[in-house]
Amino acid sequence: MRRILVPTDFSEQAHYAFEVAVNIAKRTGAGIKLLHVVDMPGSSNFSTAGDGGYHDGMEQLFILRLMETTKTKMAKLISKVEHEGVVVVQEVDVDSIVNKIKRVIEADKVDLVVMGSKGSSGMDEFLVGSNTEKVVRVAQCPVLTIKTSNPTFDIKEIVxxxxxxxxxxxxxxxxxxxxxxxxxxxxxxxxxTPGAFESSSNLRSKLAHAAEKYDLHNYTINIYNDTIEEDGILHFAEDINADMIMMATHGRTGLSHLLSGSIAEDLVNHTSRPVLTYQI
Incomplete structure (x- = not known):
């Protein structure tokens, strides 16, 4: 692992994500990019050189001052987290948040995104979801979602x-x-689940075959009965006091996503445990 991206909005959760990213960077030798995106209408036409076609002079001046203030906040964030031995660079831009993150992942060949998330629920979740959920859907690298303080990030039990x-x-x-x-x-x-029930013996055989196929070590095999998959994962993780949940996601968008949803994205919204997702 060489490059970790940490998008930040300077919230508590984003601070927690930076702490975790530093912990991982110290283990792997990776560098970190802290990214803050000012999400404003017409931002795709903005240029720090002052040649934007959409914004008039006052808007240009306002955004430039906003970016300078943001850089000051970024420096404070960096200073609050002990990161000796870890190279941390920062970037501030005016753009669409999710599109910018996606482009940075591709351009910088990012190996891991670590994002803080408050999650979302109710109508907000149905209509727009969270930015983290959207990044989980489009990122071409693993995304680690953090909601609570965990500076040591001592991971021993993974679901x-x-x-x-x-x-x-x-x-x-x-x-x-x-x-x-x-x-x-x-x-x-x-x-x-009741809607897709299989015998425990068949399922154990399937999991044992997967463990052998992928050359897994230090693992357990578990069949857990519940009404729906998301609840089952959450309840199982609680039962074993898991430190992290890992899931693959199909990263569907548009109508197919609305119809089928994504268990991984739901977990990102609804659990306080760290969730590592990978789009397949």
Whole structure:
């Protein structure tokens, strides 16, 4: 791992995400980019050189001052987290938040995004969701979502929830990397629901085959019965007091996402535990 991206809005959760990113960087030798995006209408036409076509002079001046203030906040954030030995760079831009993050991931060849999230619920979740949820949907690298303070980030028990079909193999290298990075125990879990019920013996055989296929070590196999998959993952993680949940997501967008939803994105919104997602 060489590059970690930490988008920040200077919230408590973003501060927690930076702490976790520093912890991971110290373990891996990675560098960190702190990114703040000023999300404003017409921002795609803005230029710090002053040649924007959409904004008049007053708008240009306002945004330039806003960016200078933001850089000051960024410096304060960096100074509050002990990061000796970790290279931290910062970027401030005016753009669409999710689109900017997506472009930075591609341009910088980012290996991991660490984001703070407050989650969302109710009508807000139905209409727009959270920025973190949207990044989970579009990012072409693992995304680690952080909601609570965890500066030591001592990960010992990891839940890997999946149906363990063939496509999950695309994410397995990332999941194994994190397990080995923290020398953690991996709990493979299949949530058995009434609408898609299978016998425990068949499911255990399926999980054992997956563990052998992907050369997993230090793991347990678990079949957990619940009414819906999301609740089952949350309840299982609570039962074993998991330190982190890992899931693959299909990253669907548009109508297909509205119709099918995403269990991984729901988890990002509804659990306080760190969630590592990987789009397949």
């Amino acid at each position: 890997l929830a999946s149906n363990f079909r063939r496509e999950v193999g695309k994410a397995m290298d990332a999941f194994k990397y994190f397990q080995q990075l923290f020398n953690a125990r991996l709990h493979l879990v299949y949530i058995n």
